[in-house]
Amino acid sequence: xxxxxxxxxxxxxxxxxxxxxxxxxxxxxxxxxxxxxxxxxxxxxxxxxxxxxxxxxxxxxxxxxxxxxxxxxxxxxxxxxxxxxxxxxxxxxxxxxxxxxxxxxxxxxxxxxxxxxxxxxxxxxxxxxxxxxxxxxxxxxxxxxxxxxxxxxxxxxxxxxxxxxxxxxxxxxxxxxxxxxxxxxxxxxxxxxxxxxxxxxxxxxxxxxxxxxxxxxxxxxxxxxxxxxxxxxxxxxxxxxxxxxxxxxxxxxxxxxxxxxxxxxxxxxxxxxxxxxxxxxxxxxxxxxxxxxxxxxxxxxxxxxxxxxxxxxxxxxxxxxxxxxxxxxxxxxxxxxxxxxxxxxxxxxxxxxxxxxxxxxxxxxxxxxxxxxx
Amino acid sequence: xxxxxxxxxxxxxxxxxxxxxxxxxxxxxxxxxxxxxxxxxxxxxxxxxxxxxxxxxxxxxxxxxxxxxxxxxxxxxxxxxxxxxxxxxxxxxxxxxxxxxxxxxxxxxxxxxxxxxxxxxxxxxxxxxxxxxxxxxxxxxxxxxxxxxxxxxxxxxxxxxxxxxxxxxxxxxxxxxxxxxxxxxxxxxxxxxxxxxxxxxxxxxxxxxxxxxxxxxxxxxxxxxxxxxxxxxxxxxxxxxxxxxxxxxxxxxxxxxxxxxxxxxxxxxxxxxxxxxxxxxxxxxxxxxxxxxxxxxxxxxxxxxxxxxxxxxxxxxxxxxxxxxxxxxxxxxxxxxxxxxxxxxxxxxxxxxxxxxxxxxxxxxxxxxxxxxxxxxxxxxxxxxxxxxxxxxxxxxxxxxxxxxxxxxxxxxxxxxxxxxxxxxxxxxxxxxxxxxxxxxxxxxxxxxxxxxxxxxxxxxxxxxxxxxxxxxxxxxxxxxxxxxxxxxxxxxxxxxxxxxxxxxxxxxxxxxxxxxxxxxxxxxxxxx
Ligand SMILES: [Cu+2]
Numbered sequence: 032x033x034x035x036x037x038x039x040x041x042x043x044x045x046x047x048x049x050x051x052x053x054x055x056x057x058x059x060x061x062x063x064x065x066x067x068x069x070x071x072x073x074x075x076x077x078x079x080x081x082x083x084x085x086x087x088x089x090x091x092x093x094x095x096x097x098x099x100x101x102x103x104x105x106x107x108x109x110x111x112x113x114x115x116x117x118x119x120x121x122x123x124x125x126x127x128x129x130x131x132x133x134x135x136x137x138x139x140x141x142x143x144x145x146x147x148x149x150x151x152x153x154x155x156x157x158x159x160x161x162x163x164x165x166x167x168x169x170x171x172x173x174x175x176x177x178x179x180x181x182x183x184x185x186x187x188x189x190x191x192x193x194x195x196x197x198x199x200x201x202x203x204x205x206x207x208x209x210x211x212x213x214x215x216x217x218x219x220x221x222x223x224x225x226x227x228x229x230x231x232x233x234x235x236x237x238x239x240x241x242x243x244x245x246x247x248x249x250x251x252x253x254x255x256x257x258x259x260x261x262x263x264x265x266x267x268x269x270x271x272x273x274x275x276x277x278x279x280x281x282x283x284x285x286x287x288x289x290x291x292x293x294x295x296x297x298x299x300x301x302x303x304x305x306x307x308x309x310x311x312x313x314x315x316x317x318x319x320x321x322x323x324x325x326x327x328x329x330x331x332x333x334x335x336x337x338x339x340x341x342x343x344x345x346x347x348x349x350x351x352x353x354x355x356x357x358x359x360x361x362x363x364x365x366x367x368x369x370x371x372x373x374x375x376x377x378x379x380x381x382x383x384x385x386x387x388x389x390x391x392x393x394x395x396x397x398x399x400x401x402x403x404x405x
Numbered sequence: 406x407x408x409x410x411x412x413x414x415x416x417x418x419x420x421x422x423x424x425x426x427x428x429x430x431x432x433x434x435x436x437x438x439x440x441x442x443x444x445x446x447x448x449x450x451x452x453x454x455x456x457x458x459x460x461x462x463x464x465x466x467x468x469x470x471x472x473x474x475x476x477x478x479x480x481x482x483x484x485x486x487x488x489x490x491x492x493x494x495x496x497x498x499x500x501x502x503x504x505x506x507x508x509x510x511x512x513x514x515x516x517x518x519x520x521x522x523x524x525x526x527x528x529x530x531x532x533x534x535x536x537x538x539x540x541x542x543x544x545x546x547x548x549x550x551x552x553x554x555x556x557x558x559x560x561x562x563x564x565x566x567x568x569x570x571x572x573x574x575x576x577x578x579x580x581x582x583x584x585x586x587x588x589x590x591x592x593x594x595x596x597x598x599x600x601x602x603x604x605x606x607x608x609x610x611x612x613x614x615x616x617x618x619x620x621x622x623x624x625x626x627x628x629x630x631x632x633x634x635x636x637x638x639x640x641x642x643x644x645x646x647x648x649x650x651x652x653x654x655x656x657x658x659x660x661x662x663x664x665x666x667x668x669x670x671x672x673x674x675x676x677x678x679x680x681x682x683x684x685x686x687x688x689x690x691x692x693x694x695x696x697x698x699x700x701x702x703x704x705x706x707x708x709x710x711x712x713x714x715x716x717x718x719x720x721x722x723x724x725x726x727x728x729x730x731x732x733x734x735x736x737x738x739x740x741x742x743x744x745x746x747x748x749x750x751x752x753x754x755x756x757x758x759x760x761x762x763x764x765x766x767x768x769x770x771x772x773x774x775x776x777x778x779x780x781x782x783x784x785x786x787x788x789x790x791x792x793x794x795x796x797x798x799x800x801x802x803x804x805x806x807x808x809x810x811x812x813x814x815x816x817x818x819x820x821x822x823x824x825x826x827x828x829x830x831x832x833x834x835x836x837x838x839x840x841x842x843x844x845x846x847x848x849x850x851x852x853x854x855x856x857x858x859x860x861x862x863x864x865x866x867x868x869x870x871x872x873x874x875x876x877x878x879x880x881x882x883x884x885x886x887x888x889x890x891x892x893x894x895x896x897x898x899x900x901x902x903x904x905x906x907x908x909x910x911x912x913x914x915x916x917x918x919x920x921x922x923x924x925x926x927x928x929x930x931x932x933x934x
Contacts, residue, residue: 056850
């Protein structure tokens with residue numbers, strides 16, 4: 032621990048030496064959109080004003096501390112007011128403030144102008160992942176943290192993008208105005224990508240919007256910025272900015288994928304196939320609450336291992352997963368998963384019914400789910 | 406304890422109290438006893454909240470999850486905040502008000518002596534509820550000290566305990582405030598015009614009005630959460646026609662004045678200390694009073710600057726930005742006045758003065774970052790990041806807490822009649838100052854670079870600064886043990902006896918009393934010229 036401490040001090044010292052190269056370690060991230068750049072410049076401007084005030088005010092204080100001490104033989108004068116001085120130092124700050132407010136006002140007004148967007152994406156906050164819907168293109172997908180648990184638990188070394196990497200990034204074209212509409216499914220989240228200069232709370236039951244226009248292709252990372260429960264720190268946002276051509280091909284690729292994944296309940300699935308698929312769905316949708324062990328979190332999330340609902344008649348669990356659990360007219364943290372396909376729901380239920388202590392040996396077929404939807 | 410010495414020494418028992426031992430403290434209606442109780446309570450909660458802070462800093466020492474599950478980590482951040490705000494800082498200032506306000510305005514006691522007892526004894530009840538909430542199923546509330554709905558609607562029974570604790574502590578604050586206002590307005594010694602009151606009294610008068618105005622608002626907000634949780638209302642549930650953002654408006658209508666509640670009495674303490682050690686009257690007394698009042702009034706129209714990212718219309722963002730920036734003007738006036746007070750004085754730097762100067766310095770740093778955060782576009786980038794954590798710890802720890810330490814060293818000799826250990830006091834100051842900055846200064850950087858607050862784990866890019874912060878936090882925590890040692894040593898009578906005036910440059914009614922003051926003081930009001 033001590034050697035680690037020493038190391039970190041050494042590192043800190045090295046930083047100050049290598050200041051310009053590592054500027055992004057202690058300043059805002061390098062801006063990648065007009066708004067981000069305006070914010071960056073505003074911040075720089077204000078910092079310089081502050082440094083100026085700091086030097087004047089604490090210069091005076093330091094002078095007094097050094098020169099007007101009793102031990103230096105200074106005798107106290109007894110003045111205690113001076114109207115002119117007091118008026119002057121009330122008025123001057125006013126003008127400084129106006130100098131700061133002016134550029135800020137301009138930026139606020141342009142931040143708010145979401146008109147004329149070429150791509151509109153709805154970002155929905157879930158506990159604890161993001162869902163994206165490309166409104167014109169009709170593409171929808173979820174975006175989960177892709178950092179393996181072993182890295183978080185320190186069993187394997189951490190990757191470069193530890194905790195700021197996802198399975199499905201948001202893909203957008205460079206140089207085009209992108210409007211992000213935010214909402215949420217459960218509690219308030221906040222969609223934040225520092226390099227693009229946007230942060231917008233996503234509020235259940237309400238929609239808000241914001242926009243960005245990325246200067247150039249690249250991968251920009253952010254995180255949920257509003258405390259949203261236990262895995263708040265584990266629901267990152269990754270925006271992949273690509274050229275408009277690549278964007279167009281990505282869109283058509285996604286559309287094909289969506290068509291292929293459309294519900295297909297006719298097919299027969301074996302128990303093992305469903306279990307294998309279900310394990311993935313579980314890891315992507317359920318594990319945060321019900322835990323990898325299936326034991327849940329006492330007092331908050333029930334165990335599925337040994338649960339009467341999971342091991343009981345199929346319909347019980349299908350209902351829970353499709354509709355969520357509503358208690359006393361209020362939705363609980365167990366929300367509806369009806370946006371998953373029939374196959375996926377069948378798979379995850381089969382998985383829970385045949386894993387941990389649960390050994391029903393039965394499958395739940397996609398057709399069962401389809402039937403329950405009606 | 407110190408009052409007990411005083412009492413025995415001066416034989417005033419006859420009209421004081423009839424109990425001894427524990428019952429004396431439970432039944433006391435004496436402002437000095439109650440002030441002592443408040444201060445000991447606050448100190449205890451300061452260590453409880455501090456322990457939680459160290460637990461969460463331990464987790465953040467390096468990337469990865471080492472000690473706590475994320476849900477427990479969130480409980481730690483939440484309870485650290487609630488305990489420090491409602492259990493440590495606020496009661497500590499009320500403790501100072503109890504001891505000092507009557508002695509500074511020449512009153513024999515507080516106006517409502519029995520209510521005073523009751524307002525104190527509610528606090529341990531609230532504190533027990535808060536601490537006990539860790540042990541109920543699901544643990545303490547993990548929704549952040551701001552308990553935003555609908556996250557707080559999801560919490561377990563720990564949330565209900567926290568809500569009741571807030572109700573109780575809020576009631577205590579309201580009673581305390583009524584008492585302070587009544588005392589100040591009705592019980593000043595003849596000749597003590599309002600504009601002659603010491604600045605500490607002025608700041609408390611204004612703070613007490615703020616408390617009366619906003620504590621009921623907080624009570625309303627948490628009650629709505631409670632009924633949403635249990636009684637089928639939908640204030641904050643969008644599915645039932647409610648609005649989650651409403652909670653934030655109500656909360657911050659309380660919350661913003663609350664931050665001034667925690668700093669204005671600190672301004673008052675510093676305004677007493679600086680003239681004493683500059684041996685020169687306070688510069689710009691009346692502008693100090695007006696500045697305090699302006700800050701208090703402005704504090705009611707800036708609340709939504711905590712909510713720039715909820716998506717308000719541009720006009721609302723502009724209004725709240727301009728109003729927030731305006732607060733810089735009276736705050737600046739205060740800092741300029743303190744420095745003008747030091748200017749051409751005859752300065753000495755005993756521990757209280759060190760803390761006062763430290764306060765001016767670090768509080769101003771927090772003020773500067775406050776100005777950065779007032780600028781809406783920049784705030785949108787920095788909201789809910791470590792930059793904000795740095796900002797409010799600069800104003801609250803280095804601000805309020807340093808003022809409280811300064812005030813303790815300043816008045817302790819008066820209260821107990823003996824000097825504290827000056828060398829250790831200076832050590833306490835310097836270690837606190839250095840470790841405070843080691844802890845919180847790097848947070849500006851991590852916040853700017855994009856580290857959200859309230860996360861138990863982070864990318865490696867933030868590892869070094871977090872490690873530095875954790876080392877600083879443990880250093881800061883250990884430095885506070887020196888404070889306890891200094892207090893214990895002084896209270897047990899180790900120091901030299903002090904004169905009535907204690908400090909060469911001291912001025913004010915409390916310094917005309919013996920040190921320690923008798924159990925009952927100013928039974929015949931002094932005449933103020
Ligand atoms: Cu979130």
